[in-house]
Amino acid sequence: MAGFTGLSLTRGVSRLSVTQRKVAVSMAAVALGGGIWSMHFVAMLGLQLPILYSYDLLTTLVSALVAILMTGLALLILHFRARTPRSLALAGAIIGLGISLMHYIGMSGMELCRPVYTPLGVAGAIAASVVLPVLAVRVAYSERGRKNIILGTVCFGLAVVMVHFIAMAGTDFLPDGDAGDMGPALSNETLAILVTLSAFVISAAFLLTGITFAPSAEEGAAVAVAAPAEAPKAAPPLPWAEPVALRIPHEREGRTYFLDPAAVSALRAEGHYTMLQKGAETLFCPWSISEAEERLAPLGFLRVHRSFLLNPAHVVRFERQKDSGQCSVDGAEGLRIPVSRARLADLREALGL
Structure with missing residues (x-):
C-alpha cells in the first residue's frame, strides 16, 4: 500500500x-x-x-x-x-x-x-x-x-x-x-x-x-473519443482560409500559451503529456509524444528515443556511446537526451555527421 x-x-x-x-x-x-x-x-x-x-x-x-x-x-x-x-x-x-x-x-x-x-x-x-x-x-x-x-x-x-x-x-x-x-x-x-x-x-x-487512480467514466469516454480508430476525419479547409502556422501549446497557471516550434529544442514524454524544453525553461504541453511527433516531424523534429523528440537545430553536443548516443541542447546543457540505436543514423544525418 x-x-x-x-x-x-x-x-x-x-x-x-x-x-x-x-x-x-x-x-x-x-x-x-x-x-x-x-x-x-x-x-x-x-x-x-x-x-x-x-x-x-x-x-x-x-x-x-x-x-x-x-x-x-x-x-x-x-x-x-x-x-x-x-x-x-x-x-x-x-x-x-x-x-x-x-x-x-x-x-x-x-x-x-x-x-x-x-x-x-x-x-x-x-x-x-x-x-x-x-x-x-x-x-x-x-x-x-x-x-x-x-x-x-x-x-x-x-x-x-x-x-x-x-x-x-x-x-x-x-x-x-x-x-x-x-x-x-x-x-x-x-x-x-x-x-x-x-x-x-x-x-x-x-x-x-x-479512488483517483482508476479512470472515471468521463476520462474513459475522453480516451475513447481520442482513439485514432474512432477519430473523426478533419473537415476540408475552406477555400478562402489562409493557412495558419503551427504553434505548440503549453499551459501555465491555468492559461494556455503558444510557442513557435523553432524556439523549442526538445520534447520529453510525461505519461499522456509532454514537457517542452525552451532554453532553460521546462513547460507543460497537453500533446502526447506521438501527437507531437506527428505534428512536428514535417518541421524537422526527430523522434530520437521513445521518450524524446528533438529539434536538431538546437543540438550543441553529440556523443556516440557504442550502439546508441547522447546529446545536449542549447540553454539546457545539463539535460542528457538519449538517442536509441534505431534512431542514431537519422540524427547523425540531420547533424551532418
Whole structure:
C-alpha cells in the first residue's frame, strides 16, 4: 500500500508548479519511507527470542527519518531533474540504500539483545536493496501509466520485504545486559502502537489515492473519443482560409500559451503529456509524444528515443556511446537526451555527421 500510494502521488506532478511538486514529493516520501519503516517493525514484532529485548526510542526514530529522507532525495532526482537511464538508476540505488540503512539502524536500536551479522547476509541484503529498487524505479518511470505504477509497486514491495528477510537470515542474536543510554527504551507493546498508527496513516492515504487512480467514466469516454480508430476525419479547409502556422501549446497557471516550434529544442514524454524544453525553461504541453511527433516531424523534429523528440537545430553536443548516443541542447546543457540505436543514423544525418 505504501509503494502504490507513493508512486501514485507523484503521477503527473511534473506539470504542476514547483511548490505543488515539492508538496507532492514530500507526501510521497513520507508514504514510501513510512512504509519501509512500518514493514520492518511489523516483522520485528513477529520476532520471538528466548531472551527479553526492547528498542532505543531515539535510534528507532532516526531509522524512520533516514528512510523518509533517502526516499525523498530519490524522488527529488526523479521529479526535478531530467529522467535518463543514469538518473533512474541513481534514484533507485538511493531508495535501496535507504532500505538497508533503515534496517540496520533499526536493528542497532535493540537493547538487552545484540544482533550479530554475517558478511554474506549483509552483502546479500545490500545487493537486493540496490538491484530491486532500481528495477522498481525503471518500471514505474519508464512510462507514467497505471500499468507501470502497479508493476513498480510490486517491485518496490518485493524489494523491502526481501531485503529485510535476507538480512535477518544472516543475523544471530546474543544476550547483552547493558541497555543503551541514548534515549528511553521502547517496549514491543509501545512499538506495536506506533506501528499501528503508521499503518493506519498509510492505509488512509492508500484509499484516498486509490479512488483517483482508476479512470472515471468521463476520462474513459475522453480516451475513447481520442482513439485514432474512432477519430473523426478533419473537415476540408475552406477555400478562402489562409493557412495558419503551427504553434505548440503549453499551459501555465491555468492559461494556455503558444510557442513557435523553432524556439523549442526538445520534447520529453510525461505519461499522456509532454514537457517542452525552451532554453532553460521546462513547460507543460497537453500533446502526447506521438501527437507531437506527428505534428512536428514535417518541421524537422526527430523522434530520437521513445521518450524524446528533438529539434536538431538546437543540438550543441553529440556523443556516440557504442550502439546508441547522447546529446545536449542549447540553454539546457545539463539535460542528457538519449538517442536509441534505431534512431542514431537519422540524427547523425540531420547533424551532418
